[in-house]
Amino acid sequence: MTDTPKISVITVVYNAEKSVEETICSVINQTYPSVEYIIIDGKSTDGTPDIIRKYEENIRYWESSSDRGIYDAMNKGIREASGEFICFLNSGDVFLDPEILEKIFSKEYNEDILYGDTCVQFAWKLKLVRARIASKKNEPMPFCHQSAFVRTSLMKEYRFDTNYRICADKDLFFKLHRKGARYLYLDMPVSVVAANGYSVVNRYLHLKELNRILLKNQIITPFQYSCNIMKSAITSVLIRTVKLLNPRKGK
Secondary structure, three states, X not given: OOOOOOEEEEEEEOOOOOOHHHHHHHHHOOOOOOEEEEEEEOOOOOOHHHHHHHOHHHXXXXXXXXXXXXXXXXXXXHHHOOOOEEEEOOOOOEEOOOOHHHHHOOOOOOOOEXXXXXXXXXXXXXXXXXXXXXXXXXXXXXXXXXXXEEEHHHHHHHOOOOOOOOOHHHHHHHHHHHOOOOEEEEEEEEXXXXXXXXXXXXXXXXXXXXXXXXXXXXXXXXXXXHHHHHHHHHHHHHHHHHHHHOHHHHO
């Protein structure tokens, strides 16, 4: 490679001593020669900071401090990033293989957002989830953010809206899409992520925030928003009722 743009990989972590080491090793063992690794720890009370210290020679920056949620922590990582592109890799998630960054950045790109497919790890199987082509109207984030690389200049300009607890990433990509950000689909899996993400276990809040974003961007009408919120609330109540009446079936 004649040109090796620096890639900033950011991991946000809190009390994840059982999973953070695998993520760290996935990043620092990349064959790509220009990786800047940043870890933002939310003042963990378990062994997470000790594990980070074990590898700090390979970490450009890390801190352990209180934050106002995951997106506040991600914004802290953006503040410290100096690479050309940023990728967020959550604790417990890993790159597909040690050569993946070298495969992707073996050539130059004019686009602002590069994204690929994702392997989702369920308890019983590994499933390939293919990204979709971003539409011009209502699908500016058809990928998992662990499999996306966004120009750092854009991330620093817009950052995440911390008023959202789950869907700030979707809100951000709506903004970038409306501003004319250029997308490029990479026809390859990029990362392996756990299936039990925060938005999965907090499904009602996820749908509520997502519908707020769709309403704000005029993708749905106020009436559709009200209907969607009502459906989400009813579904949430039914799921909780099933779990209470039959815990085995509700799992």
